[in-house]
Amino acid sequence: MEQHKFPGTLDALEPIRKYVEHVAQSAGLDHKATYKLCLAVDEIATNVVLHGYEEAGLNGDLAIGAVLENGNLVIQLEDHGKPYDPNFHSLPDPEDLAERLESREIGGLGIYLALDGVDDIQYASTAKANIHRFIVRLLHHSESTA
Amino acid sequence: MPLEMSSSTEGNTARLSLGGELDGSSAPSFRDAVDKLLQGRPERLVLAVEKLTFMASAGLRILIFAKQKQPTLKIYLLKPQETVVDTLKKTGFYQSVYVVDRDEDING
Numbered sequence: 001m002e003q004h005k006f007p008g009t010l011d012a013l014e015p016i017r018k019y020v021e022h023v024a025q026s027a028g029l030d031h032k033a034t035y036k037l038c039l040a041v042d043e044i045a046t047n048v049v050l051h052g053y054e055e056a057g058l059n060g061d062l063a064i065g066a067v068l069e070n071g072n073l074v075i076q077l078e079d080h081g082k083p084y085d086p087n088f089h090s091l092p093d094p095e096d097l098a099e100r101l102e103s104r105e106i107g108g109l110g111i112y113l114a115l116d117g118v119d120d121i122q123y124a125s126t127a128k129a130n131i132h133r134f135i136v137r138l139l140h141h142s143e144s145t146a
Numbered sequence: 147m148p149l150e151m152s153s154s155t156e157g158n159t160a161r162l163s164l165g166g167e168l169d170g171s172s173a174p175s176f177r178d179a180v181d182k183l184l185q186g187r188p189e190r191l192v193l194a195v196e197k198l199t200f201m202a203s204a205g206l207r208i209l210i211f212a213k214q215k216q217p218t219l220k221i222y223l224l225k226p227q228e229t230v231v232d233t234l235k236k237t238g239f240y241q242s243v244y245v246v247d248r249d250e251d252i253n254g
Contacts, residue, residue, distance in 0.1 A: 014147075017167070017200070035200075035229040042202050046170040089185035095161035097238035101221075109237055110203040116236055 001065040001075060008053045008060045008079060016045055016064055020075060023066040026137060037136055040117030043110035044086060044132050051116070052130070054082025063129075068138075072139055073140045074117075075134040083125035086111045147171065147199065151179050160188035160254070165197035173204035186231050189220060192252055196225035202235070206239060220244060222252050 004019055006012035017038045024034040045062060053060060060080040067074050089111045096105065115121060122133040149172035150165040152235060160183040183191065191212060195201075212219055221243040228235070234240040245251060 004219075011169050013169045014167065017169075031228060032232070033237065037204060039233070042169055046204065047200065050170065051165075090192070092237075098241070099238070101210050101239065101242040102217040104210050104213075106207050106210060109206055113233065126254055145215075 001067050003063040003078070005061045005063045006047055008062050008081065010046070010049055012049070013042055013045055013060050014076075016062065017065055018040055020066075023075065024073065025137075027068065027136075029056075029073070029136065029138075033136065037073075037075065037134065038115035040114040040121070040134055041077060044121070044134075045077060045105040045115075047084065047086070047110060048077070048079045048081055048132075052079055052084055056065040058082065071137060071139045073136040073138055075136075077132040077134070078129040080129055083130050085123045085125070086114060086121055087123060091115070108138035149175060151175065151195075153179055153183055154182065155186055155188060158189035159192060160184070160186060160190070160191040162193060163194040163197075165199075167200035168205040169202045170200060170204040173202075173208060175204060177211060181209055181215075182215055184212060184219070187216070190220055190222060190252065192222045192224055194224045195199070195227070195230060198233045199227065200229060201230050201233060201236075206233070206237060209239060209243065212217065222246055224249065224252070 010136050020038045020041050058081050059094045063078040065076050091112045092108045118134045120135040124131045149168055153162045160249040223245050225242055227249055
């Protein structure tokens with residue numbers, strides 16, 4: 001998988017979205033599915049920069065790549081910050097989401113949107129890197145929009 | 147595309163026009179602009195977002211910030227794009243702000 005590297009800062013968000021948008025459109029995703037995938041990757045990349053790097057006092061890169069695999073579009077995001085598995089984050093429940101804004105908790109919305117934006121997010125933390133894999137089922141997508 | 151903003155205040159209505167992309171990088175500028183407008187204690191905050199093509203949760207958090215700072219504030223989103231509306235609906239924000247398509251619908 002060819003990787004594109006960006007510094008692990010918030011300035012990387014825009015070029016990362018541009019890359020994801022290009023890959024998604026090349027894979028045939030429609031505007032809405034492309035947007036949701038861009039949002040998912042953006043939210044996780046933001047968390048990696050803010051929590052994995054900045055809060056942890058670490059510096060590093062964000063490496064992104066894409067591959068078509070068994071009818072799926074897979075976007076892979078790698079970092080070397082503090083490990084953080086989005087699948088173990090507490091998410092807002094329906095009661096939280098119905099709460100008035102002035103009573104809302106600030107956190108959790110990003111990962112909630114990320115998980116909603118794709119079919120699956122796989123996570124692994126290895127000695128080499130932390131790896132997020134964003135899975136979009138292309139067959140499922142074309143069936144649902146047919 | 148970088149976030150572009152312009153603001154104005156007319157009577158009890160503060161207006162902030164947003165264009166481009168609102169993400170974790172540009173959200174602090176958005177927060178500063180909202181904070182500045184709220185210093186005038188407006189009754190309404192109108193966010194004209196027709197040209198806003200991307201909004202991450204960092205943008206939603208500024209809406210929470212505005213309501214927590216001034217709970218009686220009425221927040222209007224004027225002409226949001228469909229993808230932004232989807233995000234508002236998914237997160238429950240749609241019920242807490244006024245989403246309108248015309249300036250004439252901003253009242254109360």
